[in-house]
Amino acid sequence: MGRWEPNARERLSRAALELFTEHGYDSTTVAEIAERAGLTKRTFFRYFADKREVLFAGQDGLSRIIAEKIIGADGSASPLEAIGAGLEGLDVIFADERRQWARQRHDVITGNDELRERELLKSAAIATALAAALRERGVPDLTAELAAEAGNLAFRTSFTRWIEPSHEQGFAEVVRQTIKELQAAVTHI
Amino acid sequence: MGRWEPNARERLSRAALELFTEHGYDSTTVAEIAERAGLTKRTFFRYFADKREVLFAGQDGLSRIIAEKIIGADGSASPLEAIGAGLEGLDVIFADERRQWARQRHDVITGNDELRERELLKSAAIATALAAALRERGVPDLTAELAAEAGNLAFRTSFTRWIEPSHEQGFAEVVRQTIKELQAAVTHI
Numbered sequence: 001m002g003r004w005e006p007n008a009r010e011r012l013s014r015a016a017l018e019l020f021t022e023h024g025y026d027s028t029t030v031a032e033i034a035e036r037a038g039l040t041k042r043t044f045f046r047y048f049a050d051k052r053e054v055l056f057a058g059q060d061g062l063s064r065i066i067a068e069k070i071i072g073a074d075g076s077a078s079p080l081e082a083i084g085a086g087l088e089g090l091d092v093i094f095a096d097e098r099r100q101w102a103r104q105r106h107d108v109i110t111g112n113d114e115l116r117e118r119e120l121l122k123s124a125a126i127a128t129a130l131a132a133a134l135r136e137r138g139v140p141d142l143t144a145e146l147a148a149e150a151g152n153l154a155f156r157t158s159f160t161r162w163i164e165p166s167h168e169q170g171f172a173e174v175v176r177q178t179i180k181e182l183q184a185a186v187t188h189i
Numbered sequence: 190m191g192r193w194e195p196n197a198r199e200r201l202s203r204a205a206l207e208l209f210t211e212h213g214y215d216s217t218t219v220a221e222i223a224e225r226a227g228l229t230k231r232t233f234f235r236y237f238a239d240k241r242e243v244l245f246a247g248q249d250g251l252s253r254i255i256a257e258k259i260i261g262a263d264g265s266a267s268p269l270e271a272i273g274a275g276l277e278g279l280d281v282i283f284a285d286e287r288r289q290w291a292r293q294r295h296d297v298i299t300g301n302d303e304l305r306e307r308e309l310l311k312s313a314a315i316a317t318a319l320a321a322a323l324r325e326r327g328v329p330d331l332t333a334e335l336a337a338e339a340g341n342l343a344f345r346t347s348f349t350r351w352i353e354p355s356h357e358q359g360f361a362e363v364v365r366q367t368i369k370e371l372q373a374a375v376t377h378i
Contacts (some may be wrong), residue, residue, distance in 0.1 A: 080378045117306050124309055142346070143374040149338040150378055157331070185332040186375055189269045189339055 009047045011037040016054040017101065020108040025051075025115065055105055055115065058093075059122055063129035065089050070133035079139050080186070083130060083151035084179035087158060094162060094171035103163040127152040150186070154178050198236045200226040205243040206290065209297040214240075214304065244294055244304065247282075248311055252318035254278050259322035268328050269375070272319060272340035273368035276347060283351060283360040292352040316341040339375070343367050 005011075015036035019028040030051055034044045048054050066086035073082035094102065109115040131148035139147065158178045162171050169177075194200075204226035208217040219240055223233045237243050255275035262271035283291065298304040320337035328336065347367045351360050358366075 078378065117310060120309050120313055121306060139377075140374075142370055143377050145342055145346075146339055146371060146374045147378040149342050150335055153334055153338050157334075181331055182335060185329075185335045186378060188328075188332050189267065189336040189375060 005039055005043060008037075008039055008043055012039060012044055012047055013054055013057075014101070016051060017104050017108065020055075021104055025108055025112050052115070052118070055109065056118060056122070062090065062093065063126050065093070066126070067129050067133040070130065071136050073137075079134050079137075079143060079147035080150055080154075080179060080183060082134065082137060083147060083154065084175060086130070086133070087151070087155055087175045087179075088172040090175075091170060091172040094159070096170060099163060099167075102159075103165075106159075106163055123152060123156070126155065150182055154182055157182075194228055194232060197226075197228055197232055201228060201233055201236055202243055202246075203290070205240060206293050206297065209244075210293055214297055214301050241304070241307070244298065245307060245311070251279065251282065252315050254282070255315070256318050256322040259319065260325050262326075268323050268326075268332060268336035269339055269343075269368060269372060271323065271326060272336060272343065273364060275319070275322070276340065276344055276364045276368075277361040279364075280359060280361040283348070285359060288352060288356075291348075292354075295348075295352055312341060312345070315344065339371055343371055346371075 012033060016028070016033045019032055019036060028051065030044050031041055033051065033054070034041045037044075048057060066083075066089060068086075069089035070082045070086040073085040077085065109119050127148045130151045131144045134144035134147055135141065154175065158171065158175045161167060161178065162169075162174045167174070201222060205217070205222045208221055208225055217240065219233050220230055222240065222243070223230045226233075237246060255272075255278060257275075258278035259271045259275040262274040266274065298308050316337045319340045320333045323333035323336055324330065343364065347360065347364045350356060350367065351358075351363045356363070
């Protein structure tokens with residue numbers, strides 16, 4: 001192990017996103033990321049398996065946070081309300097100071113087929129986790145899956161709204177608004 | 190162009206699926222597929238770009254069929270009913286004599302990460318097409334997306350039920366039953 005570097009993970013993560021944005025994801029190397037962060041390649045690999053990992057690290061935690069909140073939601077909450085509570089719990093991750101990072105990350109992923117596929121897999125995994133959490137609340141299979149798809153849509157919609165340049169509401173507030181709109185939409189499908 | 194071979198596409202397609210099932214997708218080569226079908230590699234490449242293409246050829250047509258039926262559905266149909274009409278239209282593709290093929294294809298795809306990702310992309314493309322068709326019917330954005338996710342779930346559920354070994358109902362019948370269950374589930378999310 002090399003010497004300790006303050007905020008190494010965050011510096012690497014920020015440097016990577018800058019380079020992906022400036023030169024494209026495919027053209028950026030780990031060596032360049034480490035250099036921009038003022039660190040060594042060796043340090044990079046202590047934190048991330050490869051450059052893709054910079055964009056997806058910590059994402060597995062999303063499903064866990066959502067699932068815990070869903071399972072712990074008030075017994076009287078409908079499946080979609082429970083999902084709303086789960087998504088609101090993500091505001092610890094989607095905090096205001098991370099909005100700019102999330103926006104840049106989104107642009108990088110949207111511009112690359114491989115990353116988009118990886119993001120789709122993540123999205124499918126979230127839907128599976130939502131459905132499993134709802135079944136733990138005793139929601140029947142098909143209803144749980146339907147609500148999970150609606151919840152996944154709520155997540156994507158909330159996220160897209162939250163990273164809009166003009167947006168100032170916090171993530172939890174955006175989720176509450178989106179869930180409300182989806183509840184109204186449900187009665188028309 | 191070589192000489193004409195009767196049913197070349199179907200023979201190649203069947204041979205490929207046999208080999209994928211027997212030896213695994215990754216271990217199967219185009220040369221082996223052509224040999225099993227009693228054809229040349231050159232003939233193979235007249236029909237398919239690569240071995241993956243055997244599993245996904247014609248899939249683009251699914252969205253088009255569904256979208257046309259959705260747009261043409263009765264004006265009084267709800268979004269989910271219109272989607273039901275769209276999915277029922279797929280029974281020309283998911284005909285009874287193709288059930289065994291569809292089942293084997295599904296097993297091959299489920300067992301391979303790369304193919305599963307490809308299938309997920311296809312699924313996302315179908316949802317996008319469903320939502321676009323609904324918007325053409327004048328359905329508002331968020332409702333259209335929600336109904337499209339529900340429709341995609343109906344598709345996956347119908348397909349899974351249709352390929353169950355014990356199943357004897359035709360695809361359209363399975364779709365009608367699934368849509369009915371989803372409509373009941375909607376009121377509980």
